[in-house]
Amino acid sequence: MSAPxxxxxxxxxxxxxxxxxxxxxxxxDLAIAPGEAYxxxxxxxxxxxxxxxxxxxxxxxxxxxxxxxxRIAGEDLAALDAEGLxxxxxxxxxxxxxxxxxxxxxxxxxxxxIAEVYRLHRGFGHRAAWDAAAAMLERVQIPDGHRVRNNxxxxxxxxxxxxxxxAMGLAxxxxxxxxxxxxxxxxxxxxxxxxxxxxxxxxxxxxALLFISHNLGVVQAVCDRVGVMYAGELVEEGPAETLxxxxxxPYTAGLIACIPxxxxxxxxxxxxxGAPPEPGERPAGCVFAPRCPVARDDCRGTRPPxxxxxxxxxxxxxYPDDTPAVDRGAxxxxxxxxxxxxxxxxxxxxxxxxxxxxxxxxxxxxxxxxRGETLAxxxxxxSGKTSLARVLTGLARxxxxxxxxxxxxxxxxxxxxxxxxxxxxTLNPSHRIGFILARAIRRLAGLGRRAARERVPGLMRAAxxxxxxxxxxxxxxxxxxxxxxxxxxxxxxxxxxxxxxxxxSALDVSVQAAILELLRGLRDxxxxxxxxxxxxxxxxxxxxxRVAVMYLGVIVEEGPADAVLxxxxxxxxxxxxxxxxxxxxxxxxxxxxxxxxxxAARPAGCPFHTRCxxxxxxxxxxxxxxxxxxxxxxxxxxxxxxxxxxxxx
Amino acid sequence: xxxxxxxxxRRSPALAVGLAMVAAWLVxxxxxxxxxxxxxxxxxxxxxxxxxxxxxxxGTDEYGRDVLSRVLFGGRYVLLIxxxxxxxxxxLGAAIGMSAAYFGRWVDEVIMRLLDAVMAFPIVILxxxxxxxxxxxxxxxxxxxxxxxxxLIARTARAAALVEVRREYVQAARIRRExxxxxxxxxxxxNIRGPxxxxxxxxxxxxxxxxxxxxxxxxxxQPPAPDWGLMVAENRALLxxxxxxxxxxxxxxxxxxxxxxxxxxxxxxxxxx
Numbered sequence: 074m075s076a077p078x079x080x081x082x083x084x085x086x087x088x089x090x091x092x093x094x095x096x097x098x099x100x101x102d103l104a105i106a107p108g109e110a111y112x113x114x115x116x117x118x119x120x121x122x123x124x125x126x127x128x129x130x131x132x133x134x135x136x137x138x139x140x141x142x143x144r145i146a147g148e149d150l151a152a153l154d155a156e157g158l159x160x161x162x163x164x165x166x167x168x169x170x171x172x173x174x175x176x177x178x179x180x181x182x183x184x185x186x187i188a189e190v191y192r193l194h195r196g197f198g199h200r201a202a203w204d205a206a207a208a209m210l211e212r213v214q215i216p217d218g219h220r221v222r223n224n225x226x227x228x229x230x231x232x233x234x235x236x237x238x239x240a241m242g243l244a245x246x247x248x249x250x251x252x253x254x255x256x257x258x259x260x261x262x263x264x265x266x267x268x269x270x271x272x273x274x275x276x277x278x279x280x281a282l283l284f285i286s287h288n289l290g291v292v293q294a295v296c297d298r299v300g301v302m303y304a305g306e307l308v309e310e311g312p313a314e315t316l317x318x319x320x321x322x323p324y325t326a327g328l329i330a331c332i333p334x335x336x337x338x339x340x341x342x343x344x345x346x347g348a349p350p351e352p353g354e355r356p357a358g359c360v361f362a363p364r365c366p367v368a369r370d371d372c373r374g375t376r377p378p379x380x381x382x383x384x385x386x387x388x389x390x391x392y393p394d395d396t397p398a399v400d401r402g403a404x405x406x407x408x409x410x411x412x413x414x415x416x417x418x419x420x421x422x423x424x425x426x427x428x429x430x431x432x433x434x435x436x437x438x439x440x441x442x443x444r445g446e447t448l449a450x451x452x453x454x455x456s457g458k459t460s461l462a463r464v465l466t467g468l469a470r471x472x473x474x475x476x477x478x479x480x481x482x483x484x485x486x487x488x489x490x491x492x493x494x495x496x497x498x499t500l501n502p503s504h505r506i507g508f509i510l511a512r513a514i515r516r517l518a519g520l521g522r523r524a525a526r527e528r529v530p531g532l533m534r535a536a537x538x539x540x541x542x543x544x545x546x547x548x549x550x551x552x553x554x555x556x557x558x559x560x561x562x563x564x565x566x567x568x569x570x571x572x573x574x575x576x577x578s579a580l581d582v583s584v585q586a587a588i589l590e591l592l593r594g595l596r597d598x599x600x601x602x603x604x605x606x607x608x609x610x611x612x613x614x615x616x617x618x619r620v621a622v623m624y625l626g627v628i629v630e631e632g633p634a635d636a637v638l639x640x641x642x643x644x645x646x647x648x649x650x651x652x653x654x655x656x657x658x659x660x661x662x663x664x665x666x667x668x669x670x671x672x673a674a675r676p677a678g679c680p681f682h683t684r685c686x687x688x689x690x691x692x693x694x695x696x697x698x699x700x701x702x703x704x705x706x707x708x709x710x711x712x713x714x715x716x717x718x719x720x721x722x
Numbered sequence: 723x724x725x726x727x728x729x730x731x732r733r734s735p736a737l738a739v740g741l742a743m744v745a746a747w748l749v750x751x752x753x754x755x756x757x758x759x760x761x762x763x764x765x766x767x768x769x770x771x772x773x774x775x776x777x778x779x780x781g782t783d784e785y786g787r788d789v790l791s792r793v794l795f796g797g798r799y800v801l802l803i804x805x806x807x808x809x810x811x812x813x814l815g816a817a818i819g820m821s822a823a824y825f826g827r828w829v830d831e832v833i834m835r836l837l838d839a840v841m842a843f844p845i846v847i848l849x850x851x852x853x854x855x856x857x858x859x860x861x862x863x864x865x866x867x868x869x870x871x872x873x874l875i876a877r878t879a880r881a882a883a884l885v886e887v888r889r890e891y892v893q894a895a896r897i898r899r900e901x902x903x904x905x906x907x908x909x910x911x912x913n914i915r916g917p918x919x920x921x922x923x924x925x926x927x928x929x930x931x932x933x934x935x936x937x938x939x940x941x942x943x944q945p946p947a948p949d950w951g952l953m954v955a956e957n958r959a960l961l962x963x964x965x966x967x968x969x970x971x972x973x974x975x976x977x978x979x980x981x982x983x984x985x986x987x988x989x990x991x992x993x994x995x
């Protein structure tokens with residue numbers, strides 16, 4: 074192996090909080106070879122982003138390197154002065170962060186921003202830099218770079234913006250590209266395109282990647298080697314193919330067991346018990362010991378070293394052979410649950426039209442939710458999923474169409490409740506949890522003040538919350554706890570149906586697993602129906618009985634989950650399924666062409682025709698008919714049933 | 723525990739200084755009967771228009787009244803007027819602003835355009851018009867200042883409430899069919915407390931200033947009451963011959979207004995964190 078482009082040598086980084094230093098990263102050793110793609114995974118607070126910032130020499134003022142060092146292309150970062158750092162950033166190392174919107178200057182055209190890198194780091198003249206910018210835009214697969222370079226960032230979609238940021242990074246001809254959650258803010262279809270772009274660029278350019286993500290599938294798709302971070306330590310490292318199939322550290326195994334697998338529907342999720350330790354409260358022995366299912370007594374006393382467990386592999390575990398094997402869920406039953414979707418409708422909406430500020434958001438949408446079933450609503454952002462939820466819950470009034478909610482509890486009880494995406498805004502920060510839940514019980518179960526207060530502890534326990542937390546306010550709870558309170562609030566009465574609007578997308582995977590299992594348990598005990606809005610098809614497989622796929626305000630396909638995800642299906646559904654990151658074993662993946670035009674520029678005829686690989690003349694002018702490949706499975710497409718795509722499985 | 727209370731003062735010197743200035747005014751105004759060397763309307767005909775001296779620290783006016791005593795007693799009028807007027811402005815403004823934010827659409831449009839129309843007039847002109855119609859009494863001064871402040875406070879309340887009414891907890895309340903009154907009073911109001919407190923503090927300072935202005939124009943308290951604005955008005959002809967009769971009451975107004983401004987600045991800084 075030649076000299077690494079990036080090396081952390083026993084690196085520890087501490088942050089000062091209220092006058093005390095807490096170690097955020099402890100004793101991390103890792104080296105990235107030229108041209109290598111190294112993935113760093115772990116949950117929030119594990120120190121991934123601190124490492125990314127350290128690699129750029131961007132530690133905040135209240136942080137310091139407390140031990141070890143960072144070498145970039147052989148140069149010690151600590152020895153560089155301001156000028157040296159400036160040369161390094163954008164030159165030797167470039168970074169791409171989560172939100173392209175804040176990485177780009179809104180007042181400059183994207184071409185100028187790329188050309189600037191050529192001028193400052195490569196010494197190009199104005200003319201040459203401007204031409205190089207167009208060439209680089211085409212290199213990141215933005216067709217027509219000569220035109221696009223004159224655009225301002227707001228004129229581009231999120232995916233295009235992220236390509237521009239990548240182009241800026243590549244313009245300096247870096248040895249290392251630091252990618253901190255570069256696809257997290259993007260739709261899965263766009264994410265798939267960006268991941269494919271990285272693959273292509275790596276084949277073309279000799280650039281190493283430090284790829285940071287919480288999404289194991291994404292990391293698996295891009296990286297050669299992977300490091301797993303936990304509580305500031307690198308707990309396991311190894312080649313991407315073997316590490317996820319045969320983990321040698323119980324935390325890695327636990328992380329995998331938390332994640333719904335698109336290809337193993339019935340596998341139950343096993344949340345990791347407990348929560349990661351706060352910085353400053355990390356245990357003396359193995360940091361994972363308090364949550365480890367196979368911890369022994371000596372794990373709590375000795376801090377395990379990062380020891381080799383195989384070729385190119387290392388684990389910070391004293392007993393790596395005890396690591397539980399990964400359950401691939403082979404032969405397991407499907408995600409459907411008994412009794413789902415057989416009863417009468419608890420929610421029926423017909424012919425919904427919604428317009429916001431003159432823009433058509435929903436067009437002629439029919440939805441039926443039967444008692445006890447879980448209907449997943451999937452689609453890219455801007456497809457109208459949340460707007461549909463707002464109409465169904467009565468938060469927005471449709472321009473046309475009817476919504477009927479048939480409650481089983483009479484008029485006093487609200488039959489339809491909702492759980493929101495953001496755990497930050499879901500609870501009123503001024504009120505204690507006990508007050509919030511008691512109020513919900515009074516309103517939704519029609520109880521008196523006293524009776525409602527007495528019922529709070531039981532409701533909290535049902536959501537796996539410690540009733541002692543009733544005295545706290547939302548700000549004093551973790552994101553997962555807040556989301557549990559929100560779920561408890563939705564279940565305060567006896568709801569017939571609950572709308573779940575991406576309830577886990579802002580949470581870490583281990584917290585997501587616990588929330589999904591909670592929701593599954595509540596459903597099975599209470600016979601409630603869910604309208605589950607999500608962009609994660611693996612979660613759909615895991616939980617849903619039926620699926621409805623939305624595109625630009627219409628439902629293009631709906632039917633039983635297995636039928637829709639197994640095909641034959643709408644070309645858009647096929648593209649969504651192909652975009653699910655599933656490691657390297659990807660057969661032919663049909664990729665979407667073009668970008669989502671957005672509801673304001675909704676195409677006539679079939680709204681999907683501008684991106685459809687099967688587009689025909691009729692698609693441009695006429696709305697497609699509904700075809701039924703199976704009973705109860707509808708596809709809105711001009712293709713005849715035998716011609717409908719079947720996703721590769 | 724006592725140190726926790728003082729923590730904000732340590733973090734924001736502006737708040738500490740402003741609070742000290744306002745407290746100094748509160749204490750001296752409240753203790754005026756004991757602190758003042760004489761009554762506010764007592765004339766010493768042996769000492770007309772005298773410069774500050776050991777006997778009369780702030781000097782005397784043309785009727786031989788002790789300026790220090792008058793300034794101290796004058797603080798009592800504003801002590802009542804400013805908080806009462808601000809309270810009226812806050813209650814009214816918060817109610818208007820939050821309603822505009824909550825109901826949105828045409829309700830918001832109508833309310834805000836009306837407020838814009840009202841705010842197009844300078845505050846003093848509005849107050850002048852109102853007081854001319856209602857007649858100048860202390861109660862009317864309070865009412866009028868409160869009314870002219872309401873649009874300004876409404877604007878602040880609306881801006882803050884607009885952020886909150888879109889939050890998920892408000893949507894959750896609407897899904898469980900809570901009425902607008904409950905949503906605004908219980909869900910929204912506690913979360914816009916910060917901006918309202920800051921705005922209220924700024925308004926307190928302006929209320930002092932406005933009541934002094936009205937006093938100066940002769941629309942508030944009537945002579946011989948020792949109102950600061952009134953004192954400036956009565957003695958403004960003596961600005962060159964007996965400047966202390968004007969400068970001390972004017973200084974008192976400035977002192978209190980600056981005190982409240984500093985407090986508001988400090989509170990806003992703490993809010994921002």
